[in-house]
Amino acid sequence: MLIDAEWITFLKKFTDAQVLVSLDGVKEINDRVRVDVAQNGTYDRVIEKIKLLIENGISFGVPAVVDSYGLKQVRRFIKELKDIGVKRIGINPPYKFDEEDSEFSTMDALVDGYFETWLEAKRLGIQISGKAYLPEWHAMHGHIANCEGMGRAIVVDPDGHISLCDKIADKLGTVYNLKDVFKTDTYAQFAMRVKGNIKACEDCEINYLCNGGCLAEARNSYHSDNLSGKHCEFIKKMAARMFKEF
Numbered sequence: 001m002l003i004d005a006e007w008i009t010f011l012k013k014f015t016d017a018q019v020l021v022s023l024d025g026v027k028e029i030n031d032r033v034r035v036d037v038a039q040n041g042t043y044d045r046v047i048e049k050i051k052l053l054i055e056n057g058i059s060f061g062v063p064a065v066v067d068s069y070g071l072k073q074v075r076r077f078i079k080e081l082k083d084i085g086v087k088r089i090g091i092n093p094p095y096k097f098d099e100e101d102s103e104f105s106t107m108d109a110l111v112d113g114y115f116e117t118w119l120e121a122k123r124l125g126i127q128i129s130g131k132a133y134l135p136e137w138h139a140m141h142g143h144i145a146n147c148e149g150m151g152r153a154i155v156v157d158p159d160g161h162i163s164l165c166d167k168i169a170d171k172l173g174t175v176y177n178l179k180d181v182f183k184t185d186t187y188a189q190f191a192m193r194v195k196g197n198i199k200a201c202e203d204c205e206i207n208y209l210c211n212g213g214c215l216a217e218a219r220n221s222y223h224s225d226n227l228s229g230k231h232c233e234f235i236k237k238m239a240a241r242m243f244k245e246f
């Protein structure tokens with residue numbers, strides 16, 4: 001929403017800047033949840049910003065949180081984005097993975113829905129990844145942890161406070177004592193959350209791929225440092241389906 005001519009000029013200076021523009025589906029789906037302070041839907045304005053990025057040749061991706069309701073419309077969403085020139089879309093299942101809320105009768109039917117979406121996007125020539133598609137996501141990013149937030153990137157807020165993820169409350173210091181940030185126990189704990197080093201996941205057949213899942217998601221949804229229950233079942237089944245296709 002902030003992208004304007006000034007931002008475009010700034011972004012053009014960086015060939016490796018990663019711009020992510022969040023949209024959660026077609027207009028009627030996105031505008032249920034992504035609203036501005038006046039409670040107006042944001043879809044139309046975000047699409048205008050996407051067109052501005054495309055016109056100026058700035059590389060970007062569109063991450064979307066797609067729940068079982070949104071999944072029924074997601075192919076239309078992908079086609080709409082393709083038609084305006086979007087090339088990369090990330091599809092993420094909802095934070096709290098609750099089968100009771102599912103529009104699909106069984107977990108297998110839900111997995112089918114995400115899997116068919118992945119195939120359709122590939123047929124359309126869209127690069128599609130995200131947390132619903134871990135094999136593709138990790139093939140693209142090659143993480144040894146679930147994401148860069150686990151010790152390989154920092155988030156700086158406008159006051160200079162540093163955290164490792166904008167969805168995890170722990171503040172590790174400020175830009176004025178940057179060296180100390182990397183000596184904290186919390187930083188060490190995050191940085192060591194890597195493949196093969198997560199006790200609760202050591203017997204899981206996809207732990208090398210999932211790495212305990214998103215820590216913010218696990219903490220905020222399951223009050224744990226790793227995912228659990230239906231969420232794990234979902235990503236394991238998705239991975240199995242995708243590996244058969246590869």
Ligand code: SF4
Pocket residue numbers: 200201204205206207208210211212213226227228231232233235236
């Ligand atoms: S699927 Fe579940 S058990 Fe397996 S690595 Fe991921 S969070 Fe751990």
